[in-house]
Amino acid sequence: MVVQVERDEVERPIVAQLVAMGWTRVPGKEIGTLDSDAPFLTKKLNAALRRVNIKATGHGSWMDDSDVARSVDRLASISLGRGVVRANFEATDLLLSGFVLGGPSTAHGRASATVQYIEWHEDQVGLNDFTVVDQLRVRNLSGEVSVLDIVLFVNGIPLVAVECKSPDLSDPVYQAVRDLRYYAGSPLPHEEGAESDRPESAGVPELFRTVQLLVAATAETSHLGTITSAPDHFHPWRSVKPERRETLEAETPDRTGPLNERHKLVGVVLRPAALLNIVRHYVIPLPVETESGGSQTVKIVARHQQYRAAEEAVRRLRTGRTRTGLFDTDERGGVIWHTQGSGKSLTMTFLVRRVHLHHDLSEFMVVVVTDRTQLQDQLSQTLRLSESDVQIAKTRAQLEGLLRDGGRRVVFAMIQKYGSGLAFAGESVQDADDRNLRREYDAAEHARRKGKTEKLPPVPSFPECNTSPEILVLVDEAHRSHTSVLHAALRKAVPNAAKIGFTGTPIMTGRAEDTRRIFSGGPGRGFLDEYRMSEAERDGVVVRIRYEGRTGEGKVFDKDGLDRNFDDLVRDRTDDERRALLKRWPTERDVAESTPMIEAKAEDILEHWVSWVLPEGFKAQVAAVSRKAAVAYRDALRRARGALLAELATFDPTSVTGPVEEMSRRERYLHMAHRYRALLRRVDFVPVISPGAERKYRQWLLWTDAERQKGYIERFQQSFPQPPVEADWMTTVPFDQPPRETPYDGAGNNPWSRNQAVGPPEPEAGPDPVHPESPIAFLIVKSMLLTGFDAPREQVLYLDRPIRDAELLQAVARVNRPMPGKHVGYVVDYYGVLEHLSEALAAYQQTDVDDTMRTLSEEIADLRPTAGAVRELLVRKRITEADLSDPSGLRRAALAFEDKKDRFDFDEALHAFLTTLERVLPHEHALEYVPDARRWGMLQKRIRRLYRDAEGGTFTLRRYGRKVRAMIAAHLEGPQIERIIPPVSLTSDAFDDMMRDIPAREAAAEMGHALRFHLEERVRREDPEKYIRLSQRLEEILKELPGRFKEQVEELGPLIEQARREDEENLTLVGLSVLEQRLYRLVEEKVEGNPGVVRGETDLRHLVDMVCDTAARVMGSVAYQGQAQDLSELANAIHSQLLHAGLRPAGVEWSPMKAIAESLAAYANDNRSQFLRRAQGE
The missing domain is CATH 3.40.50.300 (P-loop containing nucleotide triphosphate hydrolases)
Structure with missing residues (x-):
């Protein structure tokens, strides 16, 4: 079973490595169940406080029992009222800086003392206690018990939580992160399409107030994060230094191969002295911008x-x-x-x-x-x-x-x-x-x-x-x-x-x-440290850069606009070529600044951005040859946008039928632009240039104001907003009109002349030319922002200027910053620099720059082998294209992946192919692979739904890029698809009907996996005895009847009915939501058999309804912060409802009633979002 695999292959090896490094193991069953009000190893904490806080003489502790108790109480009293993240920051300050204790024992000799919970000095690490507990049980305030795989305590204080997952799961690291966030009280939002019975309740956030590091572990790798880290921000640990490889190898004697990423993370980060070093020096708060343009502080490691x-x-x-x-x-x-x-x-x-x-x-x-x-x-x-x-x-x-x-x-x-x-x-x-x-x-x-x-x-x-x-x-x-x-x-x-x-x-x-x-x-010494592009790409620190040259032998457009080549302004020319060029323009800069050339390039840039970048929500930068060209590009891009909107006014997307890959290039462009037309009319293209000699002649003042530029850059960093609903006619015209610059009119002279007799006054920029509600999609520069500009939302750089060496390497790196959904950065060259890349980077050794960028042709070439790897795997499984073209063949194909390793191999091969496809779409050469992507994606969905080994037991498109999703989503989703794939949950009304309509072999597999998923996800948590009993019977059936599928179906049917009977046995739960059912069971548990309470004629269903309404009303107040006084108010309100429903104390003592009210208040506070959604009818 999955649980046994993760224990044997992940949890136990980690604990053994920790013990070899000096940690003391205490099994969770010896600890018992920790209460969340003080989730510490109290005896160890008390002893450590005395050991760490010694007298000035260096002999003996100055702390007495009262000092120790007050110090522990201070750590335990950190409020969760403003959320677990704020509590974690407060606890971190307390651990690093200490607790100022007023009126310490006379042994200290002063009016106040600073209590240290941990000895941070590198030479005194031995004074600390390092304990690892596996299978730790912790009870939260509402009485629910969570079992954490591994928790590392320093001086009895939890500092690290490790969640272990079987390598057989489809995405074990993600699922480990999901569970860690759940336990920490900040659960991840459910994925679209995921079906899960897991509540959103807050696990055991009290324990995570002091936890500094979270580790998501599986057999071959482990990823490191903090309490605020999103799944994408957990990162692997691939270095051994500053430790010695021989040391780690000696501490992992049972491994079967070289050190893997799990060994390295545990052996480096969790080594006792190194852990304290990292927590003290390498974990910091970092302010970051939110999607909405606000700011929040996260904790990074x-x-x-x-x-x-x-x-x-x-x-x-x-x-x-x-x-x-x-x-x-x-x-x-x-x-x-x-x-x-x-x-x-x-x-x-x-x-x-x-x-x-x-x-x-x-x-x-x-x-x-x-x-x-x-x-x-x-x-x-x-x-x-x-x-x-x-x-x-x-x-x-x-x-x-x-x-x-x-x-x-x-x-x-x-x-x-x-x-x-x-x-x-x-x-x-x-x-x-x-x-x-x-x-x-x-x-x-x-x-x-x-x-x-x-x-x-x-x-x-x-x-x-x-x-x-x-x-x-x-x-x-x-x-x-x-x-x-x-x-x-x-x-x-x-x-x-x-x-x-x-x-x-x-x-x-x-x-x-x-x-x-x-x-x-000394000249012979190497780098202090190296971290190259290939390593950064593998770690996900940067995304791959792919470049595409748009220059050729002097052509601008062919008649169909399909082969767009622009003058290569870098290449060496013959005398005849140079004379021909000079007939049109005096210099290469004049070529690049010319209006016809900029307009042609602007049209091409807009088409590339709409087709390649806009669908993923990313933005662009243009590097022009001069300030004049930068401003001209803004005007040209706006004109190109206006022409596109005008063409869209007469374009009917329903007139273009058939798959996207069969459309012409222009049809695909218009089809995509039509989808985003409401946004396209609102976006703007903004030059950011510095003032030069032209400033005194009032040229380009609109674009050189430093304060405005700062605002433009901030808006560029923000995501595109959801455009408002507008009438169709409005989407065909630009959102705003371009401003007009007012040149200096000196003494009636030519306002654009540079030969003024009298100097102009200090110029002013005038009104802001960019509408405040226009999202900024493009920044247009000459040299500004090409170095030191960190903009993860920028995915493409359009290069139309000469550039080389370090400046070139830095400029192209503007597009390599990672962001969710960003799989590649693009550099599109309109000047010819990248056609002569070896010349532009000739000052470097080739081995130092060969991993900087890849060409479009190289990416396209990768499609064939990655697709071939998927085909080869299917051939080995004897799965043909015909099998993937009808429902019965698809079901049979899924049965071929019973082995977990085969499923893993298929996932990895398909992911490599789809990632490459994402980077190349919508190029024509990529479109021929879209039908394969659809068929193979459907097979993956069928496999996921059958074996139910992903989150929620279902299939999501989370690992797919947006362009791939747009191409294949309609093929994988929709009512017609759901009708041919059995539902995930065996409690679904359609489950039994579908089992009767499919062959016995497929029905047996479906029923067995559905029952196992139901037991793991639901019954195991709520009725452990029933879980063990039914799980054992399931395994017996499969073991006793191998290959006898009809008999398996006959035996599994009654077992499924028995599992379903969980709710039917208690008719009082029929019709209640999941939240209401859990609250009902909690009330029933607290009331039934409680000698301090008289139930009388109390209707518990009615009571649950009143408690839900009351909790939502109290917690929905803007003044409610979840602090102690708020919880007290909530408990009082619930206590009134208990009395109103007819509950009474059995005697004169009201404490049992008060205890019930406080427990229900704690449960409601832990599940606040669910109660509020119920009140809103969701």
């Missing part, structure tokens, strides 16, 4: 590469040689190369927190150097999470002063290469959008071909500010050309500082050794 890099940095800081005495170089630093999007700013935060809380490093000053304003803003906000003092130096004088002061703080300095030296944040620097991009591109290529290196500016004069070795310099984007100059300046200012460089791109070949010398103290 470091990923394996972040922990590994920070720990190695700390090790070098403690053990590396400093630049003193005989040594001229500091060897405490290095370069951390973590690919773009993998969380470098959080790695810095964890490192700073680790340094400033370390007893040997706490007085270090950390200097963070960046060269981008947005990057500094982002980093400074993130680093404040380290709880260190953060100061930002905006001028050279401020920086010098902060460096001289030194001390435990973080100092930010934004320094850019400028002219003959370095410029600081508050000083004037050349604007990035003023760069001549093509000249830069050609100069870099010319220098590369000639073997020349970039000429660096002279080292600026910088005074010596601080010679202390207790300074750590963190240089972000350490790959950039200014690094050598910056190093020379900092070596003068802080000569003995340790230096760590962070880079998201590989180091250029010509600078690699120099960079390693600067940061690592």
Whole structure:
């Protein structure tokens, strides 16, 4: 059975590994059932408090019994009134900072004392008690008991909860996360189509107030998260460092192969000393934006590469040689190369927190150097999470002063290469959008071909500010050309500082050794830590980037618009080609800025976005060759949108019949656009450019206002809203009209002339050109936002400018940030850069950049082998296409997957195929595979419904991308499909009828799996004795009658009737909802046989109805927060209803009645959402 498999293959091996690492195992049956009011191992907690809190003399504890009791009460009294997450944050502060105890025992000698619950000092870890309990039973306030697989207690306080799942389940990690969230009191919403009897009640949230880490474990892997982590944010642990592989291998002697991800997570994260290190330094609160544009704070834990890099940095800081005495170089630093999007700013935060809380490093000053304003803003906000003092130096004088002061703080300095030296944040620097991009591109290529290196500016004069070795310099984007100059300046200012460089791109070949010398103290030393794109993709930290070139031999459109190629503006041309080009436009930039070219590209961009990106709800960025082109793109995109809406006004989607894959390209485009026409008319395309010389001539003022740009970026980060219902005629015209810019009219001169006799006044931007209700779908830039811009909602970058080397690698990484439903990021090249990718990235070793991007053709090529893997598996099972084309063949095919491993292999092969299909749709080459996707998806649904080994026993499209779902959902869902697939629940009215209409073999399989699912999901929880009895009989039938399907059906029928009789035996429950039935049983349990209560003529059904209404009324108040006073008010209201229904105390003592009311109030509070939905008629 599933339960036995998860015990044998997951739970017991984890416990054995923990014991080998120093944990003490106590079986749950020895603990008994913990009450939720104080879910601690009290004896261990009491002893630990005395052991950890010792007198100043170092001998004996200053705590007496009263001190211990008050300290335990403080931890147990943390309120759940504002939810388990807020309670968890409060408990975390208490564990990390301690409890200020007023009036401690005289042995302490002061008026107050700080009680520490855990000894965090690395050298005193042995003072703590580490206990692991398996199969822990905990009773919540409403009397329900939950059984947790593994709970790790430190000093009797639960810090880690591990949920184990059988590897035979369809998605064991997801199901483990689902159960953990249920136990923690913040259950995941039910998936669409899932049928489950599991209540939404809040499990045992009292225990999870102190739990810092959640582990979802199965046989080969384990994923790590926190109490706020969504399923997508639980992550695997693939590193062994800083531990030794030999150590982990010795602690897992029973494994049958190499160390897997489960061994690594347990052996690294849950090692006693490492666990305390991670909880203290690598678990932090993080403010994030919600879908609605609001903000909430979540708790995050470091990923394996972040922990590994920070720990190695700390090790070098403690053990590396400093630049003193005989040594001229500091060897405490290095370069951390973590690919773009993998969380470098959080790695810095964890490192700073680790340094400033370390007893040997706490007085270090950390200097963070960046060269981008947005990057500094982002980093400074993130680093404040380290709880260190953060100061930002905006001028050279401020920086010098902060460096001289030194001390435990973080100092930010934004320094850019400028002219003959370095410029600081508050000083004037050349604007990035003023760069001549093509000249830069050609100069870099010319220098590369000639073997020349970039000429660096002279080292600026910088005074010596601080010679202390207790300074750590963190240089972000350490790959950039200014690094050598910056190093020379900092070596003068802080000569003995340790230096760590962070880079998201590989180091250029010509600078690699120099960079390693600067940061690592020697040219021969490697990276401090590496985390490449391929690793980040595997971990789900980033999504794959796929690029598509739209340039060719100078064609713009063919007559049908099907082969759209634009001028390749990068390629070398013959003299004749160049002369021909110059007849039309003087330069390549003029080509890219020309109105015909931009309009043609804008139409193509809009079609690509509507067809490939909009269906998944994502957004786009355009990188133009100039500010002029950026503004022109906005106008062109709006005109293209207007033309599309006008065409949709006469388009009838019902006139296009047949499967999508049989439509023409234009028909598919119009069909998709028609579906989103209400949104299309409202979206806007917004340039974000910096002010340059044109500002004084009032050019582009609408798009250069910094405050507006900030608002545009915030709106770009938000999801598309649901458009309001509008009349059809309204959806064919744009939502708003473009604003008109007002140029400066100087003395009657040409308003666009740049030769004004009199200078204009300071320009003003004028009214906001973007309607406040328009969702921003596109940001259009020249250079802004191409680096350091983190926008998970951006899925595509349309590239129409020359770009190379590090800037190219950083620009394309704008689209690789992960987000639910985002399987790939797109880069579409309209300039020709990616047609010459080897040239654009020639400054790097090929092995360092070969996993950065894949072409569309490579993705298409992957379809054949992934589809072939599915076909091969079906052939081995002797399943033909004909079997998948009719209901009886489909049922027979599903029977071939009785073996759990076969089901797993099919799921994995189909998932690989559909993931590839998602990345390639709606390309024409992908459409030929859609019929296969439909047939195989239907088979997967039939398999899931037969074996019922997924959540709710049914099939969902959760693992499918939106484009695949749109293509196949109609084939998998609908009344006609449900009529040929038996229902999940054996209590369904249609179940028996369908069993009579199908062959005995199929009916026997269906009945056996339906009964097993019913027993596991429902009876096991509510009637354990009945569960054991019926389960044993089921196994006996299957064992005694192998292959005798007709006899199996005859035996299973009465057994199913017996299982159904659970509710029928109690006629009083007929007609009650699941919530009302559970409340009825709870009331009956509390009242029947209670010597302190007289029931009299009380109608319990009527009482349940009154309690439900009363609870909904009280808890529906806006003032209700679920705190102690609220629960007291709710209990009083329920107590009045008990009296009104006729319940009375048996004597003069009212406490039994009060106890019943408090228990019902606790149950209602735990299930608040269900009570409120009942009141609303849901």
